[in-house]
Amino acid sequence: MTALVIAMDGPSGSGKSSASRGVARALGLRYLDTGAMYRAITWWMLHHGADLTDPAALAARAGAPVLSIATSPETPSVTVDGTDVTAAIRTAEVTGAVSAVSAVPEVRARLVAEQRALIGSGDIVVEGRDIGTVVAPDAPVKVYLTASPEARARRRTAELSGTTVEAQREAMARRDTLDSTRKADPLVMAADAVELDTTELTLDEVIAEVLRLVKERT
Numbered sequence: 001m002t003a004l005v006i007a008m009d010g011p012s013g014s015g016k017s018s019a020s021r022g023v024a025r026a027l028g029l030r031y032l033d034t035g036a037m038y039r040a041i042t043w044w045m046l047h048h049g050a051d052l053t054d055p056a057a058l059a060a061r062a063g064a065p066v067l068s069i070a071t072s073p074e075t076p077s078v079t080v081d082g083t084d085v086t087a088a089i090r091t092a093e094v095t096g097a098v099s100a101v102s103a104v105p106e107v108r109a110r111l112v113a114e115q116r117a118l119i120g121s122g123d124i125v126v127e128g129r130d131i132g133t134v135v136a137p138d139a140p141v142k143v144y145l146t147a148s149p150e151a152r153a154r155r156r157t158a159e160l161s162g163t164t165v166e167a168q169r170e171a172m173a174r175r176d177t178l179d180s181t182r183k184a185d186p187l188v189m190a191a192d193a194v195e196l197d198t199t200e201l202t203l204d205e206v207i208a209e210v211l212r213l214v215k216e217r218t
């Protein structure tokens with residue numbers, strides 16, 4: 001199999017990371033978490049005291065952070081200006097701020113260019129919000145993962161401590177609204193993507209279904 005790009009998009013908590021890593025492992029492909037790149041820029045903006053309510057200020061600094069991201073499905077990691085922020089980008093503070101930073105066109109232009117360079121000649125599973133529509137519109141396999149708000153909130157609550165299903169449902173709904181209503185590259189299903197509702201599926205069943213699609217389309 002050569003030059004394969006599998007685009008995995010969908011709202012927060014739909015299972016993109018878990019399924020993408022599983023598919024990449026099963027097929028011996030690389031794995032790119034584009035959300036981690038937006039989170040890393042957001043971490044840097046917070047760390048440098050940028051005003052997140054001022055898109056022009058964020059745009060002016062969009063090119064400053066030096067990012068490096070690993071594409072191994074076994075040990076995904078990301079550094080900014082040489083600092084490993086793999087864990088730090090998962091805090092509630094970063095999660096609450098990332099939609100504002102990722103709505104800035106200059107931030108997106110920079111990261112989309114880097115994502116395309118990382119994709120290179122392919123053999124990679126790429127997950128995010130705009131992979132099938134913007135980053136890799138020619139990807140031969142495009143999957144749009146969904147799950148009910150209740151299922152997504154329950155799953156996320158199970159992996160975090162000190163939160164509730166209700167709090168997670170509200171936080172996810174807020175982030176989904178921001179991500180799908182922004183002007184630049186909003187979260188939307190590509191016309192040629194296959195929608196996969198994972199509400200009633202185990203992770204293994206989701207991975208098996210994506211592998212079936214890959215076989216069918218390549």
Ligand SMILES: Nc1ncnc2c1ncn2[C@@H]1O[C@H](COP(=O)(O)OP(=O)(O)OP(=O)(O)O)[C@@H](O)[C@H]1O
Pocket residue numbers: 010011012013014015016017018019035155156159198201202203204206
């Ligand atoms: N089919 C599934 N059944 C049960 N739990 C699942 C399933 N898919 C994923 N999960 C769990 O749901 C949680 C969220 O999954 P994951 O992080 O992969 O979602 P995501 O779409 O990448 O989220 P985000 O966009 O917020 O990063 C994880 O704890 C994961 O283990």
Ligand SMILES: Nc1ccn([C@H]2C[C@H](O)[C@@H](COP(=O)(O)O)O2)c(=O)n1
Pocket residue numbers: 012034035036038039098099102127128129130131175179
């Ligand atoms: N291709 C992408 C990937 C992510 N984002 C933004 C929007 C998300 O809320 C945020 C964090 O992503 P996650 O780690 O939850 O997958 O990053 C985007 O705009 N485009």
